[in-house]
Amino acid sequence: MSESPQPQPPSDDELREIPKWTERYARNRVLPTLVFLCALALYVLAFRALGEAMRRAHRAYQPGLCTLYGLLYLSLMAAWAGFGLWFASRARAIQRAVYRRDGEVEPAKVDVRKVGWFVGAMLLAAVMMFAISVSGTEMTERYIQPLFALVFVPAMVYGFYRVYGRSAPMMYLVPALVALQAILVVAGVPIPGIADEFWGLFVLPFAYMALAVVASHIYGRYALRRLRRLAHAPEANGSGGDAHA
Amino acid sequence: MLEPDANIHQPTRLRIMMLLSGVAEADFNFLLSTLGLSNGNLSVQAGKLEQVGYLEITKSFVGKMPRTMYRLTDLGREHLREYWETMDAIRASSQQPAPIQEAS
Numbered sequence: 001m002s003e004s005p006q007p008q009p010p011s012d013d014e015l016r017e018i019p020k021w022t023e024r025y026a027r028n029r030v031l032p033t034l035v036f037l038c039a040l041a042l043y044v045l046a047f048r049a050l051g052e053a054m055r056r057a058h059r060a061y062q063p064g065l066c067t068l069y070g071l072l073y074l075s076l077m078a079a080w081a082g083f084g085l086w087f088a089s090r091a092r093a094i095q096r097a098v099y100r101r102d103g104e105v106e107p108a109k110v111d112v113r114k115v116g117w118f119v120g121a122m123l124l125a126a127v128m129m130f131a132i133s134v135s136g137t138e139m140t141e142r143y144i145q146p147l148f149a150l151v152f153v154p155a156m157v158y159g160f161y162r163v164y165g166r167s168a169p170m171m172y173l174v175p176a177l178v179a180l181q182a183i184l185v186v187a188g189v190p191i192p193g194i195a196d197e198f199w200g201l202f203v204l205p206f207a208y209m210a211l212a213v214v215a216s217h218i219y220g221r222y223a224l225r226r227l228r229r230l231a232h233a234p235e236a237n238g239s240g241g242d243a244h245a
Numbered sequence: 246m247l248e249p250d251a252n253i254h255q256p257t258r259l260r261i262m263m264l265l266s267g268v269a270e271a272d273f274n275f276l277l278s279t280l281g282l283s284n285g286n287l288s289v290q291a292g293k294l295e296q297v298g299y300l301e302i303t304k305s306f307v308g309k310m311p312r313t314m315y316r317l318t319d320l321g322r323e324h325l326r327e328y329w330e331t332m333d334a335i336r337a338s339s340q341q342p343a344p345i346q347e348a349s
Contacts, residue, residue: 102274
């Protein structure tokens with residue numbers, strides 16, 4: 001009867017890779033972010049619908065309706081702030097529930113001071129977008145997304161690099177796709193909605209973020225498989241031993 | 246004579262420390278499923294690391310469920326770094342060619 005070959009124990013170099021893959025797995029447990037993104041998408045749609053309703057009511061000289069929509073608008077903002085706070089307080093519990101079978105693992109804390117520049121740049125991008133969109137010039141329709149990308153892409157790459165380094169490579173899909181979209185817009189490639197203020201600046205980035213979250217989750221599963229192969233203890237096979245290979 | 250730290254050199258304890266060195270903390274189930282050990286074995290090995298001060302074990306409850314979190318201490322991180330330095334030194338010394346004996 002032939003014996004099945006025993007798996008080779010990992011070498012020292014492979015064992016040294018364990019922290020890297022542990023961190024990669026921990027940083028890519030991002031599936032609960034999809035809940036937040038879906039809620040955000042719903043709120044953006046609701047805000048847009050209410051904004052449109054308010055505009056129409058204003059045009060039709062119906063101050064009562066305008067006030068009602070205004071109140072609804074404020075309630076929606078309060079509900080969004082409430083949801084944000086709820087999600088922040090429950091994020092860990094949601095993650096624990098989603099990844100219950102894997103157990104719990106917490107990546108090293110990120111120093112928020114590291115990403116101050118990133119937050120500043122994002123605020124600048126938001127102010128710039130607002131200023132351009134209210135100016136209503138001819139160039140805004142076509143160039144608002146590329147102008148946004150000019151600030152957003154380097155800020156996001158910098159922010160992600162300071163927070164994740166190379167441990168969550170799939171998150172870089174977001175700035176990469178925003179940059180690609182800007183290039184296509186500037187090149188005048190005729191893709192419907194790509195340069196549109198609503199589709200180009202809200203819907204597509206949401207899609208990019210959702211794609212990056214799903215890709216990161218898949219990468220996290222891969223990292224866990226690598227980790228389990230590297231970290232599988234010799235005792236688990238019943239071989240024991242006092243010193244590693 | 247170079248000697249690696251015996252508390253870390255045991256394969257399971259080395260793996261526990263390497264796993265925890267990549268993150269802030271991890272719970273019992275994560276270590277159990279990743280290492281593929283039995284409950285008792287993991288508890289014994291982690292307990293030994295806690296005894297020498299390399300590991301901090303925190304027990305709490307989430308609702309009615311008990312939760313045991315493991316965290317590498319600064320001392321543990323320092324000893325793990327020294328352990329790999331020692332292993333590198335041992336490897337380097339074993340790879341040095343033996344001095345050639347000249348025939349007199």
